[in-house]
Amino acid sequence: MSTLGDVWGPTKKQDKYVFSKINSFTTMNLDYLRTILPIKKLFFPQKQELFSFNLGEGNKKTIKAVDDSKHRILFGLHPCEINALNIQDGFFMFGDYSDPYYEDLRNNTIVVGYSCLPDNNCFCNFTGTSDVDEGYDLFINNLDDYYLVFVNSTTGNDIVIQNQEMFDEDISKIDLNNYKKWVNKRNSMFKHEYGDITNNITKLMDLNYNDEFWDKLGEECLSCGTCTISCPTCSCYNVVDKLSVGTIGLGFREREWDSCQLPQFSVVAGNVDFRVTRASRLKLYYSHKLVTYGNDGPSCVGCGRCIEQCPVDINVLRVVKNLTEVDL
Amino acid sequence: MNPEKTDQYMKDHFVDNPYLAHETRIKKIIDETAHVKTFVMENIDGQYNPAFDFIPGQFAIWSLPGIGEAPFSYSCHGDSENKEMQFTIHKIGSVTSAIFKYQVGDIVEIRGPYGNGFPMDSLIDKDLIFIMGGIGAAPLRGVLHHVLEFSESYGNICVLHGAKTPQDMVFKEEFLGLAGHETVRCLLTVDNIPEDDSWEHSVGVVTDLFNQNRYDDIDPSKTIAMICGPPIMYKFVIMELEKLNIPQDQILMTLERRMKCGIGKCGHCAIDGEYACTDGPVFNYWDAKSTKEMI
The missing domain is CATH 3.40.50.80 (Nucleotide-binding domain of ferredoxin-NADP reductase (FNR) module)
Structure with missing residues (x-):
């Protein structure tokens, strides 16, 4: 696989996992469930140069080209991660405007998915993202004694053909039953039962919009932005111009991850702030996660990072609990 | 640094790149008040600048390399024959302060038009x-x-x-x-x-x-x-x-909102599920009522 390009996959970092470039397959650790940062970092980097400019040379601009001489292979992405990638694709590539930087990186990437069994923080059963049907080239389902591999693109098919000795095309009744058993086992392991995200959540969000639980969450929130950084479908960015220290007139325009939870996020010229309170910023975040994002439905994929990482335990499930539970 | 690409690749990426602004020339500057000036912009011969094809209510983003970008509404009505656009700008921040230093004849980079405009x-x-x-x-x-x-x-x-x-x-x-x-x-x-x-x-x-x-x-x-x-x-x-x-x-x-991109990507102008830059900036009151925190 490494003959196709750079392989990226989950590796262990102290007691956590991160996606990193794999130089030796022994460093890849497929026992992982979730990485600290989601895979978006490889398509929408934390910091990314849009172009550089030379004010001296009539504002001449240069755009760094993506090195597409070799592919990137992302190995071992779980369904929530691929679902999140599909949402990001829709957001960056399929609106009225396509983002060329994202598109270049996305088109040059091969995605190999890998099945998983949920832990206590997973809730992709609620968001309908425990399985994925598009956005990958190959998907490997671990059935303990062997793997069931789903092929979803010609690129994926080419990989199978080139490695035929590893694959068996005949799927027996036993294989099918093993897969069914695996699906049932996975489904029975989820700890959180909130039904379906599409079930009246828009109306509940609307009706609860001025409920005092938001103010309570606002009081607890630290405005640190961890939820947005760790969320696989958050994509807000700021744009800044940076000038060279050494040479007058040289500089570059860069975008960097921003967070709707930070106080300055909605401030316009003249210091008018459209979102003064932390509660109002939390409402924006959760309406994008639960109701609509980029004009296209809820964006939460149930990965559990907000549960794991928020220092004051504000997360999607807690908000959903507040939205849905009958308060007597 | 990544390898330089062919001219065609660079051309495609420049022409299609929504983050790059196009050059335009300042034809006239009108003092409106002590802090407000109207800039009348003209097209530079032979150059293509889509920002000139707009309707009232739309906006464009002025791009000042080294300083930054800021969105401004057009303050005239579109007239594709005249190839002229006007922006009435209030000096209030770093980008507008830099804009106020421009003189007639200076070249400015502007990208647009963005937003829905008035119907x-x-x-x-x-x-x-x-x-x-x-x-x-x-x-x-x-x-x-x-x-x-x-x-x-x-x-x-x-x-x-x-x-x-x-x-x-x-x-x-x-x-x-x-x-x-x-x-x-x-x-x-x-x-x-x-x-x-x-x-x-x-x-x-x-x-x-x-x-x-x-x-x-x-x-x-x-x-x-x-x-x-x-x-x-x-x-x-x-x-x-x-x-x-x-x-x-x-x-x-x-409506006014903070904007960094103008094309519905950066997220700053999000209002509930809407984006002021692509769904607006012109909204009717019925829609505004059903969109949280719009007004």
Whole structure:
């Protein structure tokens, strides 16, 4: 696989996992469930140069080209991660405007998915993202004694053909039953039962919009932005111009991850702030996660990072609990 | 650094790249007030700049390498033959301060047009009320110019315009001229008059003008109201318009939000599930009511 390009996959970092470039397959650790940062970092980097400019040379601009001489292979992405990638694709590539930087990186990437069994923080059963049907080239389902591999693109098919000795095309009744058993086992392991995200959540969000639980969450929130950084479908960015220290007139325009939870996020010229309170910023975040994002439905994929990482335990499930539970 | 690509690749990426602005030349600079100037931009011969093809209510982003970018509404109505665009800019931050240093003839990079703009076709045959406060007159001025140019296609026109002081009123001469206009009822107000200034029109906030105007010849069902001003102004103006029984989807407003991209990606202008830059900046009151924290 490494003959196709750079392989990226989950590796262990102290007691956590991160996606990193794999130089030796022994460093890849497929026992992982979730990485600290989601895979978006490889398509929408934390910091990314849009172009550089030379004010001296009539504002001449240069755009760094993506090195597409070799592919990137992302190995071992779980369904929530691929679902999140599909949402990001829709957001960056399929609106009225396509983002060329994202598109270049996305088109040059091969995605190999890998099945998983949920832990206590997973809730992709609620968001309908425990399985994925598009956005990958190959998907490997671990059935303990062997793997069931789903092929979803010609690129994926080419990989199978080139490695035929590893694959068996005949799927027996036993294989099918093993897969069914695996699906049932996975489904029975989820700890959180909130039904379906599409079930009246828009109306509940609307009706609860001025409920005092938001103010309570606002009081607890630290405005640190961890939820947005760790969320696989958050994509807000700021744009800044940076000038060279050494040479007058040289500089570059860069975008960097921003967070709707930070106080300055909605401030316009003249210091008018459209979102003064932390509660109002939390409402924006959760309406994008639960109701609509980029004009296209809820964006939460149930990965559990907000549960794991928020220092004051504000997360999607807690908000959903507040939205849905009958308060007597 | 990654390898340099072929000329064709670079050309494709430059032409298609929505983050790159196109050059345009400053034709004229008009001082409006002590802190507001109107920049008249012209196309540079032989260059393609899509920012010149716009309708009122849309906006464009000025791109100043090394300083940054900022969005501004067009303050004139689009005229693809003239290849001219105007922006009326209030000096208030780092980008606008840099813009104020420009001279006639300077080259500026601008990208656009962005946003939906006003639904110009749906204004035809309607009675129109313009309500503007401060620099909020800029995006509505293009609509007004268009309507005045083809006034036979429109019903009765009311213009209510407020500013802090007479000195702060943008397009003051233009509006003073309108105040004597035959078919347009134009009422002007200022919050206060400094001692060394004189003012023959109203004193008070823009909503006070509603009491001074007569609306007996306005048919609410065929009236469209357009609002632009400071954020605080909207809900008070809307209360007055509702008193006149103007339907909620015929109250149009153009909104200001923080924007970094203009193309619905950076997320700063998100209002509930909408984006001011691509879904707006012109919204009607019915939609605004169902969108949390819009006004």
